[in-house]
Amino acid sequence: MHLANLLAILLLSACGGEEINTDDPSNLAVDITISDDGSGIVQIQATADNAIEYQLRIGTTTEPTASNTSGTFEHTFIQSGSYQIEVRAYGLSGRYIKETRQVEINFGEDVSVEDGYTTPLEYDGYQLVWNDEFDGNTINTSSWVFETGTGNSGWGNNELQYYRQENAWVEGGVLTIEAKKEIYQGSSYTSSRMKTQSKKSFQFGRIDIRALLPKGQGIWPALWLLGDNIQSVGWPSCGEIDIMEMIGGSGRENTVHGTVHWDNDGHVQAGGGYTLQSGIFANEYHVFTITWDETYLTWFMNDIQFYQISITPSHMTEFRQKFFFIFNLAVGGNWPGNPDATTVFPQQMRVDYVRVFQKE
Numbered sequence: 001m002h003l004a005n006l007l008a009i010l011l012l013s014a015c016g017g018e019e020i021n022t023d024d025p026s027n028l029a030v031d032i033t034i035s036d037d038g039s040g041i042v043q044i045q046a047t048a049d050n051a052i053e054y055q056l057r058i059g060t061t062t063e064p065t066a067s068n069t070s071g072t073f074e075h076t077f078i079q080s081g082s083y084q085i086e087v088r089a090y091g092l093s094g095r096y097i098k099e100t101r102q103v104e105i106n107f108g109e110d111v112s113v114e115d116g117y118t119t120p121l122e123y124d125g126y127q128l129v130w131n132d133e134f135d136g137n138t139i140n141t142s143s144w145v146f147e148t149g150t151g152n153s154g155w156g157n158n159e160l161q162y163y164r165q166e167n168a169w170v171e172g173g174v175l176t177i178e179a180k181k182e183i184y185q186g187s188s189y190t191s192s193r194m195k196t197q198s199k200k201s202f203q204f205g206r207i208d209i210r211a212l213l214p215k216g217q218g219i220w221p222a223l224w225l226l227g228d229n230i231q232s233v234g235w236p237s238c239g240e241i242d243i244m245e246m247i248g249g250s251g252r253e254n255t256v257h258g259t260v261h262w263d264n265d266g267h268v269q270a271g272g273g274y275t276l277q278s279g280i281f282a283n284e285y286h287v288f289t290i291t292w293d294e295t296y297l298t299w300f301m302n303d304i305q306f307y308q309i310s311i312t313p314s315h316m317t318e319f320r321q322k323f324f325f326i327f328n329l330a331v332g333g334n335w336p337g338n339p340d341a342t343t344v345f346p347q348q349m350r351v352d353y354v355r356v357f358q359k360e
Helices: 003-014 154-158 314-320
Strands: 026-034 041-049 053-058 066-068 072-076 081-090 096-105 126-132 145-147 161-163 168-171 174-184 187-191 193-195 205-212 219-227 240-245 255-263 267-275 286-292 296-301 304-310 323-331 347-359
Touching: 026 081, 026 096, 041 053, 041 081, 041 096, 053 072, 066 072, 126 205, 161 323, 174 323, 187 323, 205 219, 205 240, 219 347, 240 286, 255 296, 255 304, 255 314, 267 296, 267 304, 323 347
Parallel strands: 161 187
Antiparallel strands: 026 041, 041 072, 053 066, 053 081, 081 096, 126 347, 145 193, 168 174, 174 187, 174 347, 193 323, 205 286, 205 347, 219 240, 219 323, 240 255, 255 267, 286 296, 296 304
């Protein structure tokens, strides 16, 4: 285009002449609807002139949560809190305009210990040999000790938390382990890890643990067992039985995992998972169970069997010895990934009881 022609167009524009069709977006309008049914669903509709793409960003993330050409988005929040929603409209020029809104998500009342599945104190053919109902207002130090610090390479998993005794307590008949976002001893998060090592250990039986799980990207609760001889033979030769693990984020809070780890000329593992038909494990209490004898380890969720493995092979002798409990709530790590802008802190794992039954 000649310079004279360009100047003429600019003059027409400045004088209120015919509108110029540019490649830049304009007139962005965003409509946000928050579902009132407690589902955490938020619907976003964006429109703009000259827009060829829309992007949705949740929180302060630098990458879009979703993108499309329609401007219609739906996002599900899983935790009450205040969230930033940013919508961008891009034009052919590559430039964009944006609108930022703050939304409040409220899931209502806290979950009661009365909500969810329970199991009995008695089973035919079994006797209760140990239990902790977490009554009173202190953690029973005759059964539990704490592990503190950051472990070796983030407890072997590149976890981000610093474990502290102060992040666990007993109140209202429930053990609470809380993960917090706070700077402590060079770590950005704190939590707790407690165990029964050298105090309570068991070989064979039925174990029931009733718990309410946390949620959010990078959150990793675990209820598990390690072999008593870990200090002499190390891991994985001592054996590991994961009664329950859950990894938060990306819609994974509806699935729990049961796993065994052992040594067979190197680390070997096997396991299975259970996925809820509706809801997530943070909505109410569930009971995580294993039955364990000389032949099989079997996993249950609310008395529904979801995995079983034979421990009779000669390379699985780890699982015919005594094991102790570990309860912990990790933040970040190789498996769940790290927290992001959608993760709300603090997060809590609550345990109503742990019970060990053995055959009479």
